Amino acid sequence: MGTPAIEKISPQAFNQWVVAQKPFILIDTLTSDHFKAIHLPGASHACVFEVNYLDQIAALTTDKHARLVLYGASEKSMDAAVAAEKLEREGFDNLFILDGGIDGWRTAGYPAEGESVDTPPLPERLLALRDGTYRVDADQSVLEWAGHNPNTKHDGTVRIKKGELRVKNGKPVGTFEIDMDAIDNQSLAGDESQPVLISHLKSDDFFFIRVFPTATFTIQSGTPRNEPYVSAPNVDVQGELALRGIKAGLYFPATVYQALDGTITAKARFDLDRTRWNIIYGSTRFFEHLGMHLVFDIIHIEVKIVAQRKA
Structure with missing residues (x-):
């Protein structure tokens, strides 16, 4: 059996790639507003929820063998997984998903950038009405x-x-x-x-x-x-x-x-x-x-x- 096209990578292992300056393209798959508020250092942006997501990827690379590291919000959110599946169907064969997303990265103690790093957007997942x-x-x-x-x-x-x-x-x-x-x-x-x-x-x-x-x-x-x-x-x-x-x-x-x-x-x-x-x-x-x-x-x-x- 060959190497799977999509693999998970832990924050610790990915940080080692960063330190070693290993070649990769880091892609934030969340909305543009969220990306402006907080993102990983060096990340590019391609929102998986946009209809032109694949066009956004094409603007970053057309090399189907390029090493792409995708991340989303958290371990509960399927954004990065769906983004990777879309790319796999297009023939990309060197895909990695950052385990735990940006939440997992920060929990592991690694830095983030953006306009609201100290107060990142709350997940709009469950209703919590304010009194x-x-x-x-x-x-x-x-x-x-x-x-x-x-x-x-x-x-x-x-x-x-x-x-x-x-x-x-x-x-x-x-x-x-x-x-x-x-x-x-x-x-x-x-x-x-x-x-x-x-x-x-x-x-x-x-x-x-x-x-x-x-x-x-x-x-x-x-x-x-x-x-x-x-x-x-x-x-x-x-x-x-x-x-x-x-x-x-x-x-x-x-x-x-x-x-x-x-x-x-x-x-x-x-x-x-x-x-x-x-x-x-x-x-x-x-x-x-x-x-x-x-x-x-x-x-x-x-x-x-x-x-x-x-x-």
């Missing part, structure tokens, strides 16, 4: 809906009027007010039947806007999951929706992210059985012989909440 009170940004927040019958799908938006999110011990609760009178339709945009549909949705057949112009959703508990990965559903939301004069419980998973400036963005997709709030028009649970007036009970909801931390 405080956050005001909903109504302009950036939106609730999208979609309803169906056997032949047609209609969708649109409802405006989130205002709200507040409170985080204590990393767990969010809060209240949001929804402006039902601002319900809109997108599927019939430009069609003369669009205002007819909107008017019907506002009528007593559906949301009865004249009597119930707003809806309120209260988060009674937001429980982060055991491993709340930022890129996956990470908070289980238990709450109560007050709609058309009826309060009923609602449970769904949400994907929550907190930016460095403190802004919280939460996104969720779930199905809502409208009949629980006495919206029974077109439902075969309550009517027979509906014909063209049949409407499925389930409304698909997609919601985005953006909240800014209050001073």
Whole structure:
């Protein structure tokens, strides 16, 4: 068997290469912002997350036999491994991955360079909400809906009027007010039947806007999951929706992210059985012989909440 194209190298062994001035090309595979903040001395940069990653490598070398040492964030992160696999598929045959990445290098006591060596960026891997009170940004927040019958799908938006999110011990609760009178339709945009549909949705057949112009959703508990990965559903939301004069419980998973400036963005997709709030028009649970007036009970909801931390 020949020598494997990809090998791991410990920080100690790589440091010996550095001291001995062994020929190699050292490549940081992380984002440009992270590279500016902190990187190994002498490292070049080629971000594995960029679509032109291979072009970035080609700008460094076209020699498929060159000794390349790739490193990423830590032993938990697959950045360098994926970067090496991409290069192996392109025919590079002398690849090394720095074991433990930049974290392992620093833990072993070796130096780093960059603008924030003393305060390197935190890994954006697991959700850790910062305690405080956050005001909903109504302009950036939106609730999208979609309803169906056997032949047609209609969708649109409802405006989130205002709200507040409170985080204590990393767990969010809060209240949001929804402006039902601002319900809109997108599927019939430009069609003369669009205002007819909107008017019907506002009528007593559906949301009865004249009597119930707003809806309120209260988060009674937001429980982060055991491993709340930022890129996956990470908070289980238990709450109560007050709609058309009826309060009923609602449970769904949400994907929550907190930016460095403190802004919280939460996104969720779930199905809502409208009949629980006495919206029974077109439902075969309550009517027979509906014909063209049949409407499925389930409304698909997609919601985005953006909240800014209050001073």
